[in-house]
Amino acid sequence: MNIPLMDMITRSGMMGRVIILLLLIFSLVSWAIIFNRLVVLGRLSSGNRLFRKKFAGLRRLSEIENLSLSDLNSPMAQLGRSGAIEYRRILEDARSHTAVKDWSFFLQNQFTMARDYLESSFNSIVAPFDKGVFLLAMISSIAPFLGLLGTVWGIMNSFYEIGTHGSASLPVVAPGIAEALITTIVGLAVAIPSLFFYNYINHRTERIEDDLDEFKETLTVRLKREIFNLLYSGKPTRQTPPSQSNNYGP
Template sequence: MTPVLATEAASLSPVALFLQADIVVKAVMLGLLAASIWTWAIIVSTGGRLRRERKASEAFEDAFWKADDIDKFHDRNSSDVSPAARLFDAGVREWRRSTGGKQIDKDGTRARLATSMQVSVAADIDRLSERLNVLATVGSVAPFVGLFGTVWGIMRAFTSIAAEQSSSLAVVAPGIAEALFATAIGLFAAIPAVIAYNRFGHALDRLEARLTRFSDRFHATLSRELDAG
């Protein structure tokens, strides 16, 4: 590579493109870079959290179906905070409240048990998905923010053509390169956000389905206890 070409290549490096950009394009690049960092922080933390919650719920369910006494199992696992454990706790608490009196309304007890466990499932899914809206926002907005930087950079390129009265590549290349770099950063932020959003949404759907199945089976167990009593 000749010295001239080496200098031109260096001037089009990512750092050089950022330093050469005007304040508007710099703001766009910094905003998109911050969004990308935030996105990856959410991806790492949420991915680990969902894995832990899923494994803890699976372990709790396996232990529950091997237990002989529901009340003793509940007392032994009162400190468990997995989604399945919270669902189980909600069901047991409602069971004790509904069957603690002298007269028991069986149909009302069944309805209240179903409602309390459904609320527990919904609350856990809401809790686990609370930051997915950030991924959805970044995934949908970042490309347009990058496009804004692109349009602004191209406008600067045309302004340079008018000021220099020349359309040579040396005049327009910096502005066009800045524009394309802004677009690239926008896509760098958006693509992982969209992939992670879809991936986590699928994982949450599977967890919700698993919790719902556990809720139905536990409800059936308590319903049989109600009929036996």
């Protein structure tokens, strides 16, 4: 039975039209989420790549705070700025604590606090990455069931009309069949793209999070190296405590 799409919609009953309307709303919402996430994730990936190049050319972590706002407009830049804040904090604490006897223990505690702060910053940065994705998963799950509901309802209507008219002719069963077919088609048309892009967006999000996690580890190692180089680079003696050394740098 070759019936145009709009003709199938007009032939369907009120229940079928309500289901189709709900599915169309779901479709609009899902595509809005898809386009938004694709644009946002693309911008995040591009910003991370640009900052990674700038980060490789910095002499000290403190220089991150001198970058322009456009250079800091990426998740990796925000994480790098957190590292710069911890870099400055550790140096200030080293200057202010003049009575420290065990500097190894002191710095170990400082680095633990820095790691915890970077981990907290990482979690807050990646939290918005999943925005709207849960709704996309719900749509991909609900849409087929709505289509199935329309299919069952259409078949029931066909049997009801057959019983009422005592005939199984095409004009009698056409509305029910049209309702069953159109709701099934629309349900799958909404569910399949939602499911595909849900998996795709999750994959891209995980890649960005993995890159950020790798950068967090690189940032932690560089933070430790720069602090040790700066605080223990005094020339008079290797035993000079960091709080008495004049070679702090900016």
